Every structure is written in C-alpha cells, then in structure tokens.
Amino acid sequence: MSGSSDVIVVGGGLIGCAIAFRLARMKISVTVFERGAPGCEASSAAAGMLAPQGETVAPDAFYQLCAASRDLYPDFVAEIEEMTGQPVNLRRDGTLMVAVSEDERLSLNNVFEGQTRAGLPLARLTVAEVRERAPLLSPRVAGGLLAPQDYWLDNEMLVRSLHAACLSCGVKFCSHIGVERFNVCKNRLDSIETGSSQRLGGGCYSAHTYVLACGAWSSEAAASLGVRLPVRPCRGQMMEFEVSSDFPVAVRSGHHYLVPRSGGRLIAGSTMEDAGFEKKVTAQGILSILDSVCRFAPFVKDLPFRRAWAGLRPDTNDHKPILGFGRFENLVYATGHFRNGILLAPITAQLISELISSGSCSLPLDEYSPARFSC
Ligand SMILES: Cc1cc2nc3c(=O)[nH]c(=O)nc-3n(C[C@H](O)[C@H](O)[C@H](O)COP(=O)(O)OP(=O)(O)OC[C@H]3O[C@@H](n4cnc5c(N)ncnc54)[C@H](O)[C@@H]3O)c2cc1C
Structure with a gap:
C-alpha cells in the first residue's frame, strides 16, 4: 500500500x-x-x-432505521449507476406477502393491523387480486398483503x-x-x-x-x-432456477421467499441455521426451502435447477x-x-x-x- x-x-x-x-x-x-x-x-x-415491512409486525425503532435506509436506496443506486454506467436493477414494484394455512392468514392479519394502525402503506389483497399479480401461485393461497414500498434488487x-x-x-x-x-x-x-x-x-x-x-x-x-x-454466523442456503418468462414480483411467506432476477432466473430461500462457519449446501436445507416455497408456488418443483449456495449472516445477541x-x-x-x-x-x-x-x-x-x- x-x-x-x-x-x-x-x-x-x-x-x-x-x-x-x-x-x-x-x-x-x-x-x-x-x-x-x-x-x-x-x-x-x-x-x-x-423489505422493512416484510420483516416487521408492528413498527418499532429498528423498523424506522430500516425504512430510512430503504428511502435512501433510489438515490444511492442512481449515484452508483451514474458513476459506473452499470445497472443495479432496483425494483420498486412492491413485495407480496401470502398465506396458505389458517395460522399464516391470522399472522398476516396481525401484520395488517399493526402496520396500518401505524400509518404504513399496506394493501390487503383478495385471492383473485393475488392471482392477478402472480398467476402461477397455488390455488391454496388464502389471501395476501402488498407492501408497495418493500423493494428488491440484484445484490450481486x-x-x-x-x-x-x-x-x-x-x-x-x-x-x-x-x-x-x-x-x-x-x-x-x-x-x-x-x-x-x-x-x-x-x-x-x-x-x-x-x-x-x-x-x-x-x-x-x-x-x-x-x-x-x-457476532456469530447464521447460515442461509439459497437456490436458483431458470424461468422461461420473468416472474413478475417478489413473494414471501414467513421467512421463505421467491425473488426474480434478470435473465430468466428466479431465486428461492432461505434457511436460518446455526452451523458455525460451515458454508455447505445440504440436502436438508434444499428440502426445507423447496417444501416451503412449493406450498405457495408449486410450479417451482418443475423448474430447471441452476445452482445452490450458502452464506453466513452476521447475527448478534x-x-x-x-x-x-x-x-x-x-x-x-x-x-x-x-x-x-x-x-x-x-x-x-x-x-x-x-x-x-x-x-x-x-x-x-x-x-x-x-x-x-x-x-
Ligand atoms: C442467504 C442469505 C439471504 C439474505 N437475504 C437478505 C436480503 O434479502 N436482504 C437483506 O437486507 N439482507 C439479506 N441478507 C443479509 C445480508 O447479506 C448481510 O447482513 C450483509 O451482507 C452483511 O454485510 P457485511 O458487509 O457486514 O458482511 P459480508 O458481506 O459477509 O462481508 C464481510 C467481509 O469481511 C471479510 N473479512 C472477514 N474477516 C476479515 C479479515 N480478518 N480481514 C479482511 N477481511 C475480512 C470477508 O471476506 C467478507 O467479504 C441475507 C444473507 C444471507 C446469507
């Protein structure tokens, strides 16, 4: 140096x-x-x-920090894109949260009540409205919420x-x-x-x-x-599939989700595991992701598989x-x-x-x- x-x-x-x-x-x-x-x-x-709203039931001080960061994103990305000429693909279409079981439907109700009471923008969708936004989702999806300000991007x-x-x-x-x-x-x-x-x-x-x-x-x-x-590692495993037409929206149910990527890719995640610094992809991890996402998006089981990986989240007490x-x-x-x-x-x-x-x-x-x- x-x-x-x-x-x-x-x-x-x-x-x-x-x-x-x-x-x-x-x-x-x-x-x-x-x-x-x-x-x-x-x-x-x-x-x-x-996704500050997807990670919160009722907003607290940590939510405010997360929302403040989300609000900085459009300018942050524009600054980087302008300097480098390289796109980052920030998507501001909102994120769907869906429920399949009665318990999940009740917990989405709690989220809706907690967040709307605090004045956050959140739309309750009927089954037909969910299917209109994401037609490939399971007919068993019993309703959903749309958080219009929960964005997503290609972090790579x-x-x-x-x-x-x-x-x-x-x-x-x-x-x-x-x-x-x-x-x-x-x-x-x-x-x-x-x-x-x-x-x-x-x-x-x-x-x-x-x-x-x-x-x-x-x-x-x-x-x-x-x-x-x-600070300790919390392992998360992820999978990537090929889709013939771009999947329209990020969808989550609890801690499991599908997020579209450009170039006909769809990613699915994730696990939360205490596995030390072992960044392995395991059969158990893959099974648990597939089980969870196929409950609300059964079409995933027929998609061509591209790759799987694991990363370590830095967790604190x-x-x-x-x-x-x-x-x-x-x-x-x-x-x-x-x-x-x-x-x-x-x-x-x-x-x-x-x-x-x-x-x-x-x-x-x-x-x-x-x-x-x-x-
Ligand atoms: C599967 C998975 C899904 C996730 N999804 C999301 C999501 O959707 N949204 C979200 O907001 N967050 C998500 N996260 C969390 C997010 O990825 C992390 O919180 C974030 O990347 C942490 O960034 P970091 O720079 O602190 O850590 P890292 O990206 O891990 O960077 C730390 C760096 O420090 C380097 N390093 C370590 N020790 C040394 C040393 N002694 N000397 C020099 N360099 C060193 C490492 O090589 C590493 O590159 C996810 C994480 C995982 C694993």
Missing part, C-alpha cells in the same frame, strides 16, 4: 464498501482490506430484498457496481489480504497487521481511524483487541447491528446486520461516515451502540 489513508476499513462486504464509498465522496482517503474479493461473502449470497450486481464506484472515486482496495491483528496502544488502535500476499507481503498499516466491518467473522477479527464481540465507536477511540464497529445488511447498507454508510467526519450523526445510534455488549 503506497501512502497511508485517513481511514482503514477491514472487511470489503457491502457494508465496508458502502462506508468506504461515502467517505471517499467526502474526500476522505480510504483503504479497504478484504481477505477475499470485495462482496464475496454474505453480500453476494443474499436475496436482495429491501450492486456489489460489483459499488466496487467499481469506489475505485472511481479513489478508494484503495487491498483484496485477498486478511487482517490478522489489530495493534492497540492504550485506548487507541495503532496499526493493523495483515497476512502475506504475493503483491504486498505481510505488513503493518496505520490510519487515523479504523472501521471493523467483517460481517460474520467480526468476532474473530476483534479477538486481538481483547474484546468479545457477540439481540439481532440488531453494532454501530459506532466503542472502547477504542479511533475504532468504529459496523457489523451484525443479520438478515438486513443489504437493506441497511446506505443508512449504515451515511451514519458511520458522519460519525468519522464530524464525531456525531444525524440519527441516534444508542440502541446499536457497542457499549451494550461492553465492546
């Missing part, structure tokens, strides 16, 4: 790259250390739903374009280089130490401020700080992200985004870049503070 940077970001997933991008747009120099390729882990494995395209946008505004990437140690001096970080690479060799690098954005591996990365960061300064005065945490890291990338980038550049930020971060875990 020639020259030093104002900020070193450790972890080049969507969260680390979005923060680097925002900082670079503020003319702050940034280097990202990523032990694989940028975006190669959970950020590429995800389904790409930007997003990570590629964001990486290109970062490069074009001067972010330096040290890819395929893992950070092995943080060196501490009193209550400050002094430097990071990397493993060796053909290009750079192992080395010691310093900056004014450091960002820890290592996703599911954040706890491992923080070990040399003497901090027990409560309260399933909320860890954002902001903690015990070390020049180290910011940006991790633990669990099921919502794609959705939360723009707001995380905005708040963390504000914190680094001015010491304060435009939304209160107390609920997400590392101090709640003594970090």
